[in-house]
Amino acid sequence: MTEKRALFIIFGGSGDLAQRKLYPALYGLYYQGRLAKHFAVIGTARRPWTDDHYHDVIKQSLVGAPGSAHQKAEFADHFYYQSHDVTDAAHYVTLRDLAAKLDQQYALDGNRVFYMAMAPRFFATIAEHVKSEKLLSDKGFNRLIVEKPFGRDFASAKQLNDDISQAFTENQIYRIDHYLGKEMVQDIMPLRFANPLFEHVWSKDFIDNIQITLAEDIGVEERAGYYETAGALRDMVQNHIFQIIAMLTMEKPVKYDAPSIHAAKRAVLADIKPYTPAQVHANFVRGQYVGGDNVGLSYREEDNIASDSTVETYVAGRVDIANDRWQGVPIYLRTGKKLAEKQSRIDIVFKPTENNILPTAGDTSVGSDVLTLIIEPETGMHLTLNGKAIGVSDAVSPFTLDHALDQDELAKAPEAYQRLMLNILEGNKLTFTHWQELAASWHFIDAIRTVWDNDGADGLAFYNSGTMGPREADELLARDNRQWVWQGPAAD
Numbered sequence: 001m002t003e004k005r006a007l008f009i010i011f012g013g014s015g016d017l018a019q020r021k022l023y024p025a026l027y028g029l030y031y032q033g034r035l036a037k038h039f040a041v042i043g044t045a046r047r048p049w050t051d052d053h054y055h056d057v058i059k060q061s062l063v064g065a066p067g068s069a070h071q072k073a074e075f076a077d078h079f080y081y082q083s084h085d086v087t088d089a090a091h092y093v094t095l096r097d098l099a100a101k102l103d104q105q106y107a108l109d110g111n112r113v114f115y116m117a118m119a120p121r122f123f124a125t126i127a128e129h130v131k132s133e134k135l136l137s138d139k140g141f142n143r144l145i146v147e148k149p150f151g152r153d154f155a156s157a158k159q160l161n162d163d164i165s166q167a168f169t170e171n172q173i174y175r176i177d178h179y180l181g182k183e184m185v186q187d188i189m190p191l192r193f194a195n196p197l198f199e200h201v202w203s204k205d206f207i208d209n210i211q212i213t214l215a216e217d218i219g220v221e222e223r224a225g226y227y228e229t230a231g232a233l234r235d236m237v238q239n240h241i242f243q244i245i246a247m248l249t250m251e252k253p254v255k256y257d258a259p260s261i262h263a264a265k266r267a268v269l270a271d272i273k274p275y276t277p278a279q280v281h282a283n284f285v286r287g288q289y290v291g292g293d294n295v296g297l298s299y300r301e302e303d304n305i306a307s308d309s310t311v312e313t314y315v316a317g318r319v320d321i322a323n324d325r326w327q328g329v330p331i332y333l334r335t336g337k338k339l340a341e342k343q344s345r346i347d348i349v350f351k352p353t354e355n356n357i358l359p360t361a362g363d364t365s366v367g368s369d370v371l372t373l374i375i376e377p378e379t380g381m382h383l384t385l386n387g388k389a390i391g392v393s394d395a396v397s398p399f400t401l402d403h404a405l406d407q408d409e410l411a412k413a414p415e416a417y418q419r420l421m422l423n424i425l426e427g428n429k430l431t432f433t434h435w436q437e438l439a440a441s442w443h444f445i446d447a448i449r450t451v452w453d454n455d456g457a458d459g460l461a462f463y464n465s466g467t468m469g470p471r472e473a474d475e476l477l478a479r480d481n482r483q484w485v486w487q488g489p490a491a492d
């Protein structure tokens with residue numbers, strides 16, 4: 001395993017994301033030997049911390065991680081704290097000098113990773129100063145990592161992209177979508193393109209519909225301020241769900257590399273049928289949770305949430321792709337907070353057999369084959385097929401082939417952020433989003449958002465916490481004579 005060399009400059013180094021995700025991810029790479037002697041991290045934020053305090057914070061973020069206290073302390077020694085006002089040019093000069101010094105001290109070959117782990121409103125000014133105060137290295141690589149949300153509509157996303165593009169090229173920009181770092185999302189390509197069994201039936205000729213569910217049992221937790229300006233549509237659909245749609249429906253990329261995969265994703269996203277306002281009403285449902293005994297507060301009662309908030313905590317919808325492969329195949333999606341169970345899954349429902357000659361139980365028809373990818377909390381897939389019921393009956397009944405990823409192997413596999421960090425160091429952009437993918441999804445999302453903003457409280461469906469969401473989401477499929485494959489924990 002070769003050791004990677006780089007200096008990480010983390011803007012927002014005292015923040016929640018850095019502590020919960022980034023430091024453990026870097027430590028994971030260190031523990032595996034992918035980072036060793038030749039790396040250093042500068043954490044910046046406004047508050048005046050000492051290096052010693054910063055080291056304590058780092059070690060605190062590693063509680064529960066494998067390895068000895070000594071190992072963790074050695075790791076933490078690579079971290080330097082720099083109090084920083086992102087709007088003050090002089091602070092970038094200090095940062096530049098520290099970066100140059102650490103580059104020498106740790107022999108980092110001029111490789112720099114600039115990580116924006118703070119509120120997006122600062123991204124543009126950071127990029128501008130990084131360039132004007134010459135923090136970009138002219139020896140190794142310069143890579144900019146941008147966290148979500150990438151804009152709040154197409155216009156702001158474009159503005160942000162234009163701003164950071166002043167200092168970094170598309171090739172140097174790594175836009176994070178942590179769903180792309182998940183094991184089963186990464187398994188979509190092998191499943192589709194390494195198995196003729198699926199490759200040949202992956203189209204409207206054999207697939208009846210696709211269902212994507214990203215259900216969460218948690219609420220908005222400490223992120224009320226952000227969530228009130230976002231809602232589930234921006235928070236989960238624009239990014240994670242659209243990336244999953246693209247992975248599931250893109251044409252086979254010419255090659256297994258980032259440019260080819262991005263081109264394939266871009267092409268299919270451009271084929272998504274745009275909606276008129278009437279079609280938005282017909283094809284999208286938004287909901288908000290209400291609490292009750294044993295299930296906690298209503299969304300509107302949570303801290304820092306407006307008592308008349310119309311922000312959606314649930315979205316369900318139907319998306320159609322207007323191309324030869326997918327014409328007429330609905331893609332149903334749903335996501336929400338405070339649902340019955342945490343589960344992220346994809347159900348691919350195949351068309352039922354035509355001209356069935358086999359006996360079935362009662363007057364039911366032969367069920368559809370379904371391929372289910374469970375992204376979380378378990379990780380694996382199920383293939384539901386039809387077979388003969390055991391015993392004297394000849395009736396056809398469903399059975400399931402289960403493939404659960406090996407838990408021991410999974411436990412050893414890197415967490416999504418660790419994998420993304422490694423990809424960044426390797427210059428592998430496969431698991432990051434291209435600007436044009438985001439542009440396409442924002443166009444679609446904006447049309448929905450505009451309608452909902454105009455509607456205000458009209459059409460907002462309330463659902464009880466701990467359930468599977470509003471009944472309108474079931475009606476969306478019932479209208480098409482279909483139903484959700486996953487009906488919730490009880491019926492599963």
Ligand code: BG6
Pocket residue numbers: 216235236344376
């Ligand atoms: C984030 C959203 O992108 O994804 C959160 O901002 C959400 O609201 C989270 O909870 C879900 O991710 P995961 O990995 O827990 O499914």
